Amino acid sequence: MGTKRQFKVWRGDENGGELQDYQVEVNEGEVVLDVIHRMQATDAPDLACRWNCKAGKCGSCSMEINGLPRLACMTRMSTFEETETVTVTPLRTFPVIRDLVTDVSFNYTKARETPAFAPPAGVAPGEYRMQQVDVERSQEFRKCIECFLCQNTCHVIRDHEDNKKAFAGPRYFIRAAELDMHPLDARTDRREYAQEAQGLGYCNITKCCTEVCPEHIKITDNAIIPMKERVVDRRYDPLVWLGSKIFRREKGEAPRGSAAITATNTGAGPQLPTVTPVPPAGERSPEADAERAVNWHRAVPAPVAPPVGDNGMLAVSEFAFDRPAAPSPFGDDVRFPMPPNQLNYSHPDQPL
Ligand code: SF4
Numbered sequence: 324m325g326t327k328r329q330f331k332v333w334r335g336d337e338n339g340g341e342l343q344d345y346q347v348e349v350n351e352g353e354v355v356l357d358v359i360h361r362m363q364a365t366d367a368p369d370l371a372c373r374w375n376c377k378a379g380k381c382g383s384c385s386m387e388i389n390g391l392p393r394l395a396c397m398t399r400m401s402t403f404e405e406t407e408t409v410t411v412t413p414l415r416t417f418p419v420i421r422d423l424v425t426d427v428s429f430n431y432t433k434a435r436e437t438p439a440f441a442p443p444a445g446v447a448p449g450e451y452r453m454q455q456v457d458v459e460r461s462q463e464f465r466k467c468i469e470c471f472l473c474q475n476t477c478h479v480i481r482d483h484e485d486n487k488k489a490f491a492g493p494r495y496f497i498r499a500a501e502l503d504m505h506p507l508d509a510r511t512d513r514r515e516y517a518q519e520a521q522g523l524g525y526c527n528i529t530k531c532c533t534e535v536c537p538e539h540i541k542i543t544d545n546a547i548i549p550m551k552e553r554v555v556d557r558r559y560d561p562l563v564w565l566g567s568k569i570f571r572r573e574k575g576e577a578p579r580g581s582a583a584i585t586a587t588n589t590g591a592g593p594q595l596p597t598v599t600p601v602p603p604a605g606e607r608s609p610e611a612d613a614e615r616a617v618n619w620h621r622a623v624p625a626p627v628a629p630p631v632g633d634n635g636m637l638a639v640s641e642f643a644f645d646r647p648a649a650p651s652p653f654g655d656d657v658r659f660p661m662p663p664n665q666l667n668y669s670h671p672d673q674p675l
């Protein structure tokens with residue numbers, strides 16, 4: 324025979340709701356999902372809750388337990404004090420359907436928008452070959468069970484519905500990183516897509532998403548930061564820039580030896596670099612070609628320093644994006660699980 328324990332569960336729908344008290348029996352070894360099932364069997368037969376595997380693998384039982392986003396089937400009751408009230412609320416970032424069930428279709432929309440794996444030309448499935456080291460680099464990201472706890476936690480969209488359009492979220496940053504690191508993926512614009520369409524620059528590396536991931540994927544360290552570095556490499560590395568200039572010219576966008584690429588620096592509009600005509604083939608060298616293509620002597624606009632904080636340091640987000648970042652919703656001094664009297668959950672449409 325177990326002991327009776329105190330619970331508060333959010334009950335309601337898209338029109339609003341409130342926390343309701345329940346006293347439920349808890350037995351040794353049980354998890355929060357067991358207790359919710361007992362509530363459904365005794366006090367609250369109409370309590371809505373999504374679940375499937377009860378093994379931490381389907382990702383459907385995501386909810387907030389004492390303020391911490393987590394899987395109900397993997398949260399042992401033994402982690403709480405016997406006298407502690409356990410408070411269970413739905414994921415805050417997504418619209419409530421009923422009780423603990425939310426509409427997570429935002430994530431499926433973002434999944435559909437992310438360009439799929441692009442197979443290499445001329446290689447049939449079954450003929451793909453890659454080094455084990457390349458397999459391992461992205462295999463960590465394939466562990467994702469799509470529980471969307473990271474999406475729910477990310478402050479960029481947690482209380483900012485407006486940002487959802489421009490921000491795919493951490494789950495899709497790991498997808499972008501996985502494909503960008505894939506040696507057989509034929510697309511070369513993954514990082515541009517991550518920055519411009521997925522809103523990678525909104526992320527200011529608070530690591531809240533990593534903290535809640537039940538698969539212990541190092542979302543920020545292994546996916547987001549490398550992707551930000553790759554974006555910066557592509558944009559600001561002088562060698563990459565030089566290479567792209569030469570490549571573009573060789574592709575014929577501005578044909579070598581053409582006098583037409585000189586001097587359109589007249590009138591309004593951006594100033595183009597002045598390029599001198601290319602000499603005959605016998606007089607060329609790679610170094611001279613490179614120098615001509617880049618035109619080291621062009622006029623460069625004066626650099627504009629990004630703002631620094633009171634401590635004289637540059638915000639990390641400034642490395643990749645020019646919009647100011649928002650603070651973490653949890654702050655730096657919050658410890659989980661949060662005591663019930665510190666929970667700030669309320670239905671998004673309810674007055675505070
Ligand atoms: S590190 Fe922070 S801001 Fe970036 S995706 Fe994760 S939760 Fe969002």
Ligand code: SF4
Pocket residue numbers: 382466467468469470471472473474493494497532535536537538539540542
């Ligand atoms: S990355 Fe982790 S937290 Fe995010 S959806 Fe996948 S398993 Fe869940």
Ligand code: FES
Pocket residue numbers: 374375376377378379380381382383384385394395396397
């Ligand atoms: S029920 Fe499948 S992860 Fe919890």
